[in-house]
Structures are given as C-alpha cells and as structure tokens.
Amino acid sequence: MTNGAQRHRVVIIGGGFGGLAAIEKLKGADVDITVIDRRNHHLFQPLLYQVATTSLSPSEIAWPIRMLVKHRPEVATVLGNVTGIDKAGQFVELEDGGRLPFDSLIIATGARHAYFGHDDWEPFAPGLKTLEDATAMRRRLLLAFEAAERETDPDKRRALLTFAIIGAGPTGVELAGAVIELARITLKNEFRSIHPEEARVILIEAGPRVLANFRESLSTYAKTALERLGVEVHLGQAVTDVTADTVTYGDQVLHAHTIIWAAGVLASPAAKW
Structure with a gap:
C-alpha cells in the first residue's frame, strides 16, 4: 500500500x-x-x-x-x-x-554449487559461479602447468597435467573443451620441459550421457566432439570421494592436481529468510 x-x-x-x-x-x-x-x-x-x-x-x-x-x-x-x-x-x-x-x-x-551432502569436497573441487571463481580457476590451471614445468618426478608431473571435471552438464562440457584447447592450442610451444598438449582432461559423469537435459542426438554429438578434441569422457560412474589430489569414481582412483566441480546447483539460502 x-x-x-x-x-x-x-x-x-x-x-x-x-x-x-x-x-x-x-x-x-x-x-x-x-x-x-x-x-x-x-x-x-x-x-x-x-x-x-x-x-x-x-x-x-x-x-x-x-x-x-x-x-x-x-x-x-x-x-x-x-x-x-x-x-x-x-x-x-x-x-x-x-x-x-x-x-x-x-x-x-540465483543458485550456488551443490555437493550432494559432501560440502567437505568444495575446497578440493571448486565450482564456477562468480568472477572470483573464474579468476581463481584460471590461476589454478596456469599454475599447474608452471609447476609441471619444474617437476622432475614423472608421477607428480603426470598428476599436475591431469585435469578432472566432475559433471557433464553444459558447464562441465564447455570447461572440458576449453581446458583441452588451452593445453593443446593456447599453451603449445610455450614450455621447454613439458608438452602442454599431453595434458589429460577427464570428464566424469554419473549419468549415462553428457548433456542429459538435451536431446540424445545432441548428447551424442557433444561426446564425439569432446573425444575428438582429446577429452576422456567417463560415463555412468558416480564420484564417491574427492581429496586435494585424487578423485575416486567407479572402481578407480584418479590422481589429478586440478579438480573442478560442475555437477549440480542448489537454490540460494533466500528461502530460509
């Protein structure tokens, strides 16, 4: 009134x-x-x-x-x-x-990240919702290549050059494609001890296909396009644990220095007001 x-x-x-x-x-x-x-x-x-x-x-x-x-x-x-x-x-x-x-x-x-009851994973697998998230992720990605350049231990170097993305919705699919292009195109020939194009990008999805909310033909096309770029797409395997440098899913433990969360969103706490 x-x-x-x-x-x-x-x-x-x-x-x-x-x-x-x-x-x-x-x-x-x-x-x-x-x-x-x-x-x-x-x-x-x-x-x-x-x-x-x-x-x-x-x-x-x-x-x-x-x-x-x-x-x-x-x-x-x-x-x-x-x-x-x-x-x-x-x-x-x-x-x-x-x-x-x-x-x-x-x-x-708006919304925030959802870790499905595993909020303790967030420090190890940050999501992407704000500018601060994006700039922190950019720093984390670039520093992984810098650290790999100086690392002499083959296993540690391999982990530094392994990038795990959890969740194959639009954000996960876009990130997977962009990270592999960063490694294979943007950073190509810029290092002397490593070959950035040898980096692994693993996209992990609990469901049976990527882009589950899109038509199946589009999901199939996106998966094929990602694999053609060099992304490893692992479907039907839910993540059961995340630490600072490992992701456990299915029956395997992946050693990855950089882990990114793109698996879900949660409504903001506004409803509690």
Whole structure:
C-alpha cells in the first residue's frame, strides 16, 4: 500500500538475469525500484568458463549494475549483503545493519554449487559461479602447468597435467573443451620441459550421457566432439570421494592436481529468510 504521495516501493534482491528482467518489465510503471546486490556488477555467467580458461578477460563479461540502469531514474542501486526479511514490517535487512522498506519484494538470488551432502569436497573441487571463481580457476590451471614445468618426478608431473571435471552438464562440457584447447592450442610451444598438449582432461559423469537435459542426438554429438578434441569422457560412474589430489569414481582412483566441480546447483539460502 502507498502512503499519501509516496510511490509504490519495489525492492529487487539480486542484479543477475532475473533481477534485470524484472527491472525491464517494470519500465513505465508508477513505482520506485531498489535493486540490492552483494556485488556491484551484473555477470554474464554462461561465459565464465572462458574467463577461467583465459579466452576472455573479466571485464568482457561483467558490467556495473549502475551503468546498466543509469537511464532509469526510478531505479536505485544498493551494494549490500541481505541477511533476512522482516515480513511483518516489510523491511529487507542488510549485513551492515541497514534496513530497506518495501511494498513489493522480488527475490532473484540465483543458485550456488551443490555437493550432494559432501560440502567437505568444495575446497578440493571448486565450482564456477562468480568472477572470483573464474579468476581463481584460471590461476589454478596456469599454475599447474608452471609447476609441471619444474617437476622432475614423472608421477607428480603426470598428476599436475591431469585435469578432472566432475559433471557433464553444459558447464562441465564447455570447461572440458576449453581446458583441452588451452593445453593443446593456447599453451603449445610455450614450455621447454613439458608438452602442454599431453595434458589429460577427464570428464566424469554419473549419468549415462553428457548433456542429459538435451536431446540424445545432441548428447551424442557433444561426446564425439569432446573425444575428438582429446577429452576422456567417463560415463555412468558416480564420484564417491574427492581429496586435494585424487578423485575416486567407479572402481578407480584418479590422481589429478586440478579438480573442478560442475555437477549440480542448489537454490540460494533466500528461502530460509
């Protein structure tokens, strides 16, 4: 309800695709909009894997939220971390103690990684949801080649040049293809003690095919394309353990210095507010 001349106040939590879509849909409405995000940029998540594998820079897939709404005077942007919602009082509560009133509330907080009850695996097998994830993964990938260049033990060098990706959905498939291209094309001839093109990229999937939510013909095509690039695709084998340098799946233990999680997502904790 509005009070006197005060316009209807809409608060949107999240400046991702959902939040920006809501802002666009409300264009022309007699409302004041406040969008809250814990980061100051909108992120084009589908291309995170290209930042992680050096094909794109972070600035090419992230744009300031304020810039995107600068021609919308009814839209205000707040940088903050939401910790709760006072439903009775109609306030959004922020981590710094701030409170923002609303008449209507839109929650568009996206998703996070899901480890299916094995959250202890996350430090060893990080996922890819933020710019910070992508830049950390890029560093981890490149440092693996640098460490392999100086490693004299053949087994340790082999592990450094082995990259395991868990989960063969869109993110896993894209990452597998990008990592093998990084090794075989981008870094080719740049080292003296190792041959980056000899790196192994193993894509592990518990289900019977890659891209399970796509048509079977597309799954078959994607698997063939990956194998043609040199990716080893292991299907029908669920991961049962992950450590700092091993992945256990099926009846085998894979020694890999770099392990990436792309096996599932979980709704944000917003529902608990």
